[in-house]
Amino acid sequence: MESKNKKYSVCIIGGGASGLFAAANLLKKGLSVVVCERNAKVGRKLYITGKGRANITNACPANEFIENVVNGKKFLRSAIYSFPPEKTEEFFENAGVRLKTERGNRVFPQSDKAADIIDALLKACKGADFLFETRALRFRISENEDSDLPKVIALETDKCDIFADSYIIATGGVSYPLTGSTGDGYRLTCELPLIQKYEIVPPRAALCPLLSKDSSAELYPVGLSLKNVACAVFKSERDNKPVARDEGEMLFTDKGVSGPIILTLSSLINREAFPLVLSLDLKPALTREVLDARLLRDFELYKNKELKNALDDLLPRSLIPYLIFRTGIPPEKPVNSITKEERKKLLSALKGLTFTITSPAPLSEAIITSGGITLTQVDPKTMRGKLTDNLYFIGEVLDVDALTGGFNLQIAFSTAVAAITAIAQR
Numbered sequence: 357m358e359s360k361n362k363k364y365s366v367c368i369i370g371g372g373a374s375g376l377f378a379a380a381n382l383l384k385k386g387l388s389v390v391v392c393e394r395n396a397k398v399g400r401k402l403y404i405t406g407k408g409r410a411n412i413t414n415a416c417p418a419n420e421f422i423e424n425v426v427n428g429k430k431f432l433r434s435a436i437y438s439f440p441p442e443k444t445e446e447f448f449e450n451a452g453v454r455l456k457t458e459r460g461n462r463v464f465p466q467s468d469k470a471a472d473i474i475d476a477l478l479k480a481c482k483g484a485d486f487l488f489e490t491r492a493l494r495f496r497i498s499e500n501e502d503s504d505l506p507k508v509i510a511l512e513t514d515k516c517d518i519f520a521d522s523y524i525i526a527t528g529g530v531s532y533p534l535t536g537s538t539g540d541g542y543r544l545t546c547e548l549p550l551i552q553k554y555e556i557v558p559p560r561a562a563l564c565p566l567l568s569k570d571s572s573a574e575l576y577p578v579g580l581s582l583k584n585v586a587c588a589v590f591k592s593e594r595d596n597k598p599v600a601r602d603e604g605e606m607l608f609t610d611k612g613v614s615g616p617i618i619l620t621l622s623s624l625i626n627r628e629a630f631p632l633v634l635s636l637d638l639k640p641a642l643t644r645e646v647l648d649a650r651l652l653r654d655f656e657l658y659k660n661k662e663l664k665n666a667l668d669d670l671l672p673r674s675l676i677p678y679l680i681f682r683t684g685i686p687p688e689k690p691v692n693s694i695t696k697e698e699r700k701k702l703l704s705a706l707k708g709l710t711f712t713i714t715s716p717a718p719l720s721e722a723i724i725t726s727g728g729i730t731l732t733q734v735d736p737k738t739m740r741g742k743l744t745d746n747l748y749f750i751g752e753v754l755d756v757d758a759l760t761g762g763f764n765l766q767i768a769f770s771t772a773v774a775a776i777t778a779i780a781q782r
């Protein structure tokens with residue numbers, strides 16, 4: 357096998373968001389860097405972030421940032437406080453990218469082009485060696501004279517061996533595998549010939565739609581988007597304490613539900629046992645009593661109409677047939693003959709229309725992978741794996757994930773800086 361004769365200070369496996377950010381910052385410290393990337397070019401996932409606009413960070417204070425982390429809140433504290441969102445903004449502004457902040461503190465390049473972020477990173481990586489179409493296969497390790505921990509001495513790839521003082525795994529998760537993230541980082545780590553093994557928290561889909569068998573019902577309102585609704589997820593119909601709840605916008609899809617609040621909920625519930633029950637409150641701003649009074653008023657107004665034609669003031673047209681179907685009331689029933697019992701059923705459907713959630717969408721379609729390298733085996737200050745002397749983990753390969761809004765890219769950048777700072781200090 358061909359061998360790169362040069363010995364580098366640092367070998368980075370993966371030229372994605374975290375790997376490129378690490379490389380750029382290592383070069384600033386005067387260290388020699390090689391990036392091993394299995395694709396023909398870097399940043400394939402970065403290119404599609406924020407619908408091609410790259411929501412690179414969230415301009416909120418570090419404490420608020422941590423609230424948006426789902427897994428790894430405690431672990432990420434040090435990295436986020438040491439390298440908070442404003443430092444990311446500073447980095448890109450200094451690299452010549454003009455930024456703008458949109459609703460919810462979401463930061464984007466002013467050009468709305470993720471490609472500009474990749475170009476800026478590549479420019480900042482000038483001086484690093486890039487090995488493209490080179491897939492990392494396994495590490496070679498040996499005993500270490502300077503420490504009790506074994507040391508990685510080489511990375512074997514499908515093209516050559518790479519030698520470095522330190523190795524950074526920046527291979528991402530397993531979602532959107534066409535971008536290059538197929539879980540190689542987990543395999544590389546698990547297959548290390550160590551007595552105590554690195555462990556992987558099983559990867560799960562996060563920030564993704566939820567699947568529901570109810571979507572196959574004939575009147576299910578596929579394509580309908582609802583604003584200002586609330587969704588709560590319960591372990592069963594009998595539970596009254598939700599596992600998670602959110603308010604905002606949602607969407608009915610041909611396979612279940614999606615939209616902003618569903619993406620959030622998917623991250624909060626993906627470690628629960630499925631099936632789960634999703635309860636949709638169509639009128640979260642109104643109490644049952646107020647809504648009942650509203651129904652009575654509308655029924656008085658439309659007393660000579662059929663039920664299916666009497667709910668337009670309350671609901672979008674395409675939802676009415678499905679909602680009535682779920683109550684079991686005949687849609688043609690005249691409003692003036694609706695019983696109190698039937699009105700109660702309508703009220704219950706309006707305040708808690710339930711759906712059986714069978715699972716999250718497939719992991720390959722998830723925006724984020726939840727799960728990854730177990731955090732107890734990584735030092736949160738340096739991102740150094742605790743079972744080896746010179747192996748670091750950054751970005752989505754770790755068991756960390758956050759909600760939408762630029763938090764996940766910031767995690768990639770902050771963990772990269774934690775690792776490179778520690779490496780530079782060695």
Ligand SMILES: Cc1cc2nc3c(=O)[nH]c(=O)nc-3n(C[C@H](O)[C@H](O)[C@H](O)COP(=O)(O)OP(=O)(O)OC[C@H]3O[C@@H](n4cnc5c(N)ncnc54)[C@H](O)[C@@H]3O)c2cc1C
Nearest residue numbers: 370372373374394405406492528536540751752762764765
């Ligand atoms: C559709 C979509 C939109 C998103 N939008 C946003 C957003 O707007 N804001 C936000 O904060 N987050 C967003 N994210 C999440 C964000 O993109 C990721 O969290 C981030 O890219 C993770 O960075 P990473 O460096 O850990 O992994 P990645 O960016 O996935 O990079 C991993 C790299 O490693 C390479 N690699 C893998 N295995 C090997 C191997 N064996 N050998 C060599 N190279 C290898 C891959 O080819 C890849 O280039 C989005 C994700 C998706 C899928």
